[in-house]
Amino acid sequence: MNYLWGGMIVIGVVFGALHGGFGLITDAAVDSAKEAVNLAIAMAGVVAMWTGLIEIAQETGMLSVCTKKLRPLLKFLFPGLPKESRANELIATNFIANIFGLGWAATPAGLEAMQELKLLSGEKTGVASREMCTFLVLNISSLQLIPVNMIAYRSQYGSVNPAVIVGPGIVATLVSTLTAVVLCKVMCAVRDRGQ
Numbered sequence: 001m002n003y004l005w006g007g008m009i010v011i012g013v014v015f016g017a018l019h020g021g022f023g024l025i026t027d028a029a030v031d032s033a034k035e036a037v038n039l040a041i042a043m044a045g046v047v048a049m050w051t052g053l054i055e056i057a058q059e060t061g062m063l064s065v066c067t068k069k070l071r072p073l074l075k076f077l078f079p080g081l082p083k084e085s086r087a088n089e090l091i092a093t094n095f096i097a098n099i100f101g102l103g104w105a106a107t108p109a110g111l112e113a114m115q116e117l118k119l120l121s122g123e124k125t126g127v128a129s130r131e132m133c134t135f136l137v138l139n140i141s142s143l144q145l146i147p148v149n150m151i152a153y154r155s156q157y158g159s160v161n162p163a164v165i166v167g168p169g170i171v172a173t174l175v176s177t178l179t180a181v182v183l184c185k186v187m188c189a190v191r192d193r194g195q
Helices: 002-018 022-059 062-077 086-099 103-121 130-141 148-156 162-194
Strands: none
Touching (some): 022 086, 022 103, 022 148, 086 130, 103 130, 148 162
16 A cells, blocks of 8 residues: 555656646645644544543443443344453444444454454464454444544535535445345354355
8 A cells, every 4th residue: 555655646746747737746735734734633622522422431331331232232243252251342332432433432442342352262373253254344334323523524624514414424324234234144144054
């Protein structure tokens, strides 16, 4: 990927220099850097607020309550996962953060959940367990009710109604998540039949 991006930058600079647009390239680089800093500062506030709320929910035990409420769903999605496993809470935390569109808050819980699932599988050969595959596919499909990132980006770039994407976002991520669940269940059934 580094070679791809590096190559595109080199080709763009060379093309601009050969066609007399080197000044435009310099202006675009400076403007883009300024815009990136402004966006990073705007997003930092959103990230801090939502990540803080997730931490508060975890410290107050709200995530444990949500994990208990999600237990039937987790049992359906991960039938081989022991009820007392810490992976249940980590997976629930990841799902809840993704539902609120908080990918940056979902990532640490997702990485920890994957480590717990790896420990539970006992695999030493680098083969992902059924639960690991299911978790990865569901995490990627990422059901979102409130796409906080996209609303913040749209707000930063002057959208008149940045939250207008909520409805289409719910439909799109609901379809992707339902497709992921069906795919996981079908693949698990095929794998069971093949053994």
